[in-house]
Amino acid sequence: xxxxxxxxxxxxxxxxxxxxxxxxxxxxxxxxxxxxxxxxxxxxxxxxxxxxxxxxxxxxxxxxxxxxxxxxxxxxxxxxxxxxxxxxxxxxxxxxxxxxxxxxxxxxxxxxxxxxxxxxxxxxxxxxxxxxxxxxxxxxxxxxxxxxxxxxxxxxxxxxxxxxxxxxxxxxxxxxxxxxxxxxxxxxxxxxxxxxxxxxxxxxxxxxxxxxxxxxxxxxxxxxxxxxxxxxxxxxxxxxxxxxxxxxxxxxxxxxxxxxxxxxxxxxxxxxxxxxxxxxxxxxxxxxxxxxxxxxxxxxxxxxxxxxxxxxxxxxxxxxxxxxxxxxxxxxxxxxxxxxxxxxxxxxxxxxxxxxxxxxxxxxxxxxxxxxxxxxxxxxxxxxxxxxxxxxxxxxxxxxxxxxxxxxxxxxxxxxxxxxxxxxxxxxxxxxxxxxxxxxxxxxxxxxxxxxxxxxxxxxxxxxxxxxxxxxxxxxxxxxxxxxxxxxxxxxxxxxxxxxxxxxxxxxxxxxxxxxxxxxxxxxxxxxxxxxxxxxxxxxxxxxxxxx
Amino acid sequence: xxxxxxxxxxxxxxxxxxxxxxxxxxxxxxxxxxxxxxxxxxxxxxxxxxxxxxxxxxxxxxxxxxxxxxxxxxxxxxxxxxxxxxxxxxxxxxxxxxxxxxxxx
Numbered sequence: 089x090x091x092x093x094x095x096x097x098x099x100x101x102x103x104x105x106x107x108x109x110x111x112x113x114x115x116x117x118x119x120x121x122x123x124x125x126x127x128x129x130x131x132x133x134x135x136x137x138x139x140x141x142x143x144x145x146x147x148x149x150x151x152x153x154x155x156x157x158x159x160x161x162x163x164x165x166x167x168x169x170x171x172x173x174x175x176x177x178x179x180x181x182x183x184x185x186x187x188x189x190x191x192x193x194x195x196x197x198x199x200x201x202x203x204x205x206x207x208x209x210x211x212x213x214x215x216x217x218x219x220x221x222x223x224x225x226x227x228x229x230x231x232x233x234x235x236x237x238x239x240x241x242x243x244x245x246x247x248x249x250x251x252x253x254x255x256x257x258x259x260x261x262x263x264x265x266x267x268x269x270x271x272x273x274x275x276x277x278x279x280x281x282x283x284x285x286x287x288x289x290x291x292x293x294x295x296x297x298x299x300x301x302x303x304x305x306x307x308x309x310x311x312x313x314x315x316x317x318x319x320x321x322x323x324x325x326x327x328x329x330x331x332x333x334x335x336x337x338x339x340x341x342x343x344x345x346x347x348x349x350x351x352x353x354x355x356x357x358x359x360x361x362x363x364x365x366x367x368x369x370x371x372x373x374x375x376x377x378x379x380x381x382x383x384x385x386x387x388x389x390x391x392x393x394x395x396x397x398x399x400x401x402x403x404x405x406x407x408x409x410x411x412x413x414x415x416x417x418x419x420x421x422x423x424x425x426x427x428x429x430x431x432x433x434x435x436x437x438x439x440x441x442x443x444x445x446x447x448x449x450x451x452x453x454x455x456x457x458x459x460x461x462x463x464x465x466x467x468x469x470x471x472x473x474x475x476x477x478x479x480x481x482x483x484x485x486x487x488x489x490x491x492x493x494x495x496x497x498x499x500x501x502x503x504x505x506x507x508x509x510x511x512x513x514x515x516x517x518x519x520x521x522x523x524x525x526x527x528x529x530x531x532x533x534x535x536x537x538x539x540x541x542x543x544x545x546x547x548x549x550x551x552x553x554x555x556x557x558x559x560x561x562x563x564x565x566x567x568x569x570x571x572x573x574x575x576x577x578x579x580x581x582x583x584x585x586x587x588x589x590x591x592x593x594x595x596x597x598x599x600x601x602x603x604x605x606x607x608x609x610x611x612x613x614x615x616x617x618x619x620x621x622x623x624x625x626x627x628x629x630x631x632x633x634x635x636x
Numbered sequence: 637x638x639x640x641x642x643x644x645x646x647x648x649x650x651x652x653x654x655x656x657x658x659x660x661x662x663x664x665x666x667x668x669x670x671x672x673x674x675x676x677x678x679x680x681x682x683x684x685x686x687x688x689x690x691x692x693x694x695x696x697x698x699x700x701x702x703x704x705x706x707x708x709x710x711x712x713x714x715x716x717x718x719x720x721x722x723x724x725x726x727x728x729x730x731x732x733x734x735x736x737x738x739x740x741x
């Protein structure tokens with residue numbers, strides 16, 4: 089007789105074993121090592137919550153302290169490899185296999201451990217793709233998650249940084265898995281129920297909040313004139329003609345400059361209410377002046393941002409908030425919004441090749457993807473129209489009948505031709521290819537594929553790849569805005585001039601922009617302090633950004 | 637430090653009345669540019685001290701575009717470079733020409 093409920097039986101056994109170290113659902117932090125030894129089993133698929141923002145840091149440290157003689161060969165399925173403990177787990181032989189998405193701060197160490205074979209890599213995913221696999225073939229046996237507070241029934245309050253938690257819990261708890269949450273404190277009543285208690289099996293009181301990285305804060309004081317110029321080009325050359333109302337901004341100083349130019353430069357172009365009204369975006373502090381000036385109608389967030397909590401709570405017409413007043417973020421929903429309901433993604437990268445492929449991977453650093461490849465891709469399942477989507481589709485494919493033509497999402501790469509240390513943005517060959525060869529990967533870690541990219545913006549101008557009709561045109565359009573890099577100086581000047589006549593390349597002067605007008609006085613805020621003042625004192629910048 | 641000098645034909649004569657202009661600062665990733673009206677008309681001379689070695693060809697390309705686009709004839713331009721990127725160099729040079737075109741301060 090085949091047993092059809094072994095997973096539930098296994099979970100019951102785990103709960104029974106764990107309960108020896110718990111009072112009700114509550115486990116004391118001091119008992120965590122013995123508790124984890126009791127509930128985990130070798131070969132378990134484990135989701136340790138953490139992404140580019142929030143971290144289940146107490147549980148990560150505790151997992152790195154279990155006895156590898158008892159608990160080994162774990163398969164980690166997690167958004168972020170961010171804390172040192174995330175890799176200690178592999179170094180100690182507790183875990184062996186890894187499927188993940190983002191590894192920014194551990195990019196160098198994870199590359200070394202991949203080279204030395206200490207980590208068996210499944211794949212590097214986008215966030216949404218990894219979440220999707222939680223429901224198909226990477227469902228966790230055990231989830232170690234983070235919340236702000238819990239009550240004795242296990243109801244969780246995740247606060248503004250809800251992020252990945254509902255998705256992880258859904259996949260784990262409804263498929264026979266065990267959910268363990270770290271919380272700052274156990275309270276009589278949670279401010280709002282983000283995760284119902286019957287989906288949560290154990291709660292550990294950490295006595296301190298989970299760690300959150302202020303990843304989306306950019307100091308306006310560090311924005312350069314060249315970045316301002318690229319922002320002016322983007323606003324006048326892309327946002328205005330396409331009428332981009334629904335969009336996502338990647339992290340970076342170029343997009344921060346765009347946000348800070350909306351109430352100044354954007355206002356003089358008469359664009360208020362016509363562009364940038366609806367966003368899938370984290371609460372970027374640099375968007376405060378545009379929000380205050382009435383540009384923004386609403387924003388859905390992947391996560392929160394340190395210091396923005398009070399500002400968000402006081403602007404509930406703009407943000408999604410709960411009964412307690414604070415932000416409700418949700419990475420899976422916001423990624424879906426970025427994929428299907430936005431007409432533009434614009435972000436920066438480290439390397440772009442002559443086909444327009446881009447990557448943030450270098451030969452010794454594996455930063456992972458996060459969400460950019462999802463936002464920065466054209467969704468083939470989209471079936472609703474909008475002005476920018478139709479216009480981009482018509483530029484790419486003028487000959488097809490309009491009613492049968494797919495639109496196109498605008499996928500824009502923006503940056504200066506030379507990055508930090510005078511490293512060129514444009515390359516003959518992506519270092520991602522070298523890394524793929526060294527690690528024998530099926531796929532080079534390409535952030536955004538060339539056939540998804542519609543425009544590239546540098547201080548030299550805008551290349552519209554939708555208008556390129558073959559590979560040569562595409563290559564020359566990219567060389568044409570690559571400035572003084574080797575790629576740029578290798579351009580065919582005559583062909584670039586012909587592309588410019590067709591509007592494939594548009595220089596600042598073609599758009600009526602004088603580079604000498606790219607002045608820091610155009611920024612609606614020139615410092616973190618200006619942002620705080622613009623928020624009426626509601627934005628409370630983390631101390632590392634305070635220099636007054 | 638690397639020293640580079642260039643003398644380029646510059647068809648458009650620098651306008652305005654100022655004898656001298658200074659713009660920018662010597663800092664990492666930035667540069668200081670001094671412009672003086674002391675080169676023969678129709679030419680523009682450059683004396684560059686740079687912290688970044690091996691970028692002679694890039695400097696030449698940037699300066700050639702500069703004299704083609706801007707009115708730089710008759711200018712002697714001295715540059716103290718802290719490893720600025722080409723876009724910053726081009727911007728400071730353009731700002732310098734605009735400054736020297738102003739009335740005598």
